[in-house]
Structures are given as C-alpha cells and as structure tokens.
Amino acid sequence: MKSQAPFAYDGLERIFHERGRLAVCSCLIAKPEGMSFTALQDACALTDGNLNRHLHALSETAVVSLERVRGSGRPTTIVKITEVGRARFLAYIDALEAIVRAVHDGERSAEPNALRLATSS
Amino acid sequence: MKSQAPFAYDGLERIFHERGRLAVCSCLIAKPEGMSFTALQDACALTDGNLNRHLHALSETAVVSLERVRGSGRPTTIVKITEVGRARFLAYIDALEAIVRAVHDGERSAEPNALRLATSS
Numbered sequence: 001m002k003s004q005a006p007f008a009y010d011g012l013e014r015i016f017h018e019r020g021r022l023a024v025c026s027c028l029i030a031k032p033e034g035m036s037f038t039a040l041q042d043a044c045a046l047t048d049g050n051l052n053r054h055l056h057a058l059s060e061t062a063v064v065s066l067e068r069v070r071g072s073g074r075p076t077t078i079v080k081i082t083e084v085g086r087a088r089f090l091a092y093i094d095a096l097e098a099i100v101r102a103v104h105d106g107e108r109s110a111e112p113n114a115l116r117l118a119t120s121s
Numbered sequence: 122m123k124s125q126a127p128f129a130y131d132g133l134e135r136i137f138h139e140r141g142r143l144a145v146c147s148c149l150i151a152k153p154e155g156m157s158f159t160a161l162q163d164a165c166a167l168t169d170g171n172l173n174r175h176l177h178a179l180s181e182t183a184v185v186s187l188e189r190v191r192g193s194g195r196p197t198t199i200v201k202i203t204e205v206g207r208a209r210f211l212a213y214i215d216a217l218e219a220i221v222r223a224v225h226d227g228e229r230s231a232e233p234n235a236l237r238l239a240t241s242s
Contacts, residue, residue: 008165008166019133106148
C-alpha cells in the first residue's frame with residue numbers, strides 16, 4: 001500500500017534524515033581517509049555531546065567506523081564512513097534529489113494556475 | 122560562529138525537515154487550489170492521526186491554511202499552502218538542493234583517493 005502513494009517518501013532513511021547526521025555524512029563522504037572528532041565538530045558546528053550521540057547512532061548501524069589513534073599528543077578519534085555507509089548514504093541523497101526535482105516540476109506545473117489567481121484578484 | 126561551519130545546515134528548517142511534512146508540502150506546492158484531507162492522505166500514505174498532527178503544526182506556523190467546506194455530502198477540509206509557506210518551503214528546497222550538490226562534489230573530489238586505497242589493498 002505505502003509504496004503506491006507517490007509522496008510516501010519511504011526512501012528517506014531516518015538515520016540520515018536528521019540534520020546533524022546529514023551534516024556528518026556529507027562531510028565524511030569527501031574524506032575517505034577519515035576525519036578527527038574535532039575537525040568534524042568544527043565543520044558541522046556540533047557540540048561534543050551531540051556529535052558523540054550522532055557518532056554512536058552511526059557506528060551502531062555500521063555507517064561509520066571509529067578508530068582511537070595515539071600519536072605524540074592526546075589520543076584522537078578518527079571517524080570514517082564505511083563502504084556500506086557510503087552506498088546507503090548515496091541512496092538517501094538520490095532520494096533527496098528526486099524530491100527536489102519533483103517539487104520543481106510540481107511548482108512549474110502549478111504556475112499557470114498561480115498566475116491566473118494573481119491576476120484575477 | 123555556527124554560520125562559519127560549512128556543514129552547519131542552518132537552512133534546513135525543522136518544520137519542513139520531517140518526512141511527513143515534507144511529503145505534505147511537496148504535494149501542496151503543485152496544487153495552489155488546495156487538496157482535500159483524504160486526497161492528501163492517500164498521496165502521502167499518512168494515517169488520520171499523523172496527517173492531523175502535521176497539519177496542526179503547519180497551520181500554526183501559517184505554512185498552510187485549512188478551510189472546512191460543506192457540499193452536498195460530508196463536510197471536508199481543504200488544505201492550501203499559503204504564499205508565505207510556499208516561499209519558505211522553496212527556500213528549504215533550495216537548501217536541500219545545495220546539500221545534494223555538495224555531496225556529489227565531495228564524492229567526485231574523493232574519487233582519486235578511493236581508487237588509490239582500493240588498488241593498493
């Protein structure tokens with residue numbers, strides 16, 4: 001039933017359709033080598049707590065991997081998007097793109113009506 | 122501070138960034154003349170309760186208007202997107218579009234790296 005409805009939007013996976021996680025994944029997709037926790041935090045303007053919470057959700061579903069790295073200074077966490085996560089995220093982005101396209105098409109098809117309403121008032 | 126972060130995504134207004142409300146607004150943008158409650162429900166595959174809840178949130182923020190119409194049969198509710206709602210929703214869609222573009226750009230820029238990692242393993 002659900003998939004018959006043209007606007008059911010089942011393709012919008014909840015794990016990605018949250019602003020913070022959308023930001024994190026958009027950021028990581030360009031960095032297959034991974035990003036440090038603090039670099040990710042700066043890029044996405046997330047608090048420690050929020051970023052931690054999102055990374056927990058994303059690593060639980062195997063979208064990202066977390067690696068604790070010890071160098072000369074303090075240990076840091078390196079976050080990478082996994083192959084599976086990458087494929088799932090790109091499928092989500094395709095679904096978003098289809099929605100953007102549908103809205104633009106709908107808007108264009110509505111224009112003659114909108115114009116008629118505007119000029120008749 | 123927040124707006125300095127390239128992935129802060131402040132443009133994703135919460136009122137629209139919810140799957141059900143995104144579906145409802147995408148649907149209404151193509152129908153300036155409005156849609157009945159049941160037609161909207163069928164198109165978006167939402168339950169009575171969910172659609173009611175979303176319409177309440179959208180009308181409280183003046184994104185949609187609700188009009189109770191009495192014909193020969195049962196009274197129906199006609200839902201329309203307002204001019205203000207339309208403009209705000211299209212700004213949200215522009216923000217989505219920018220994200221889709223940024224992800225595709227990021228993906229392309231990451232490709233040489235991804236290839237190097239894949240062939241070296």
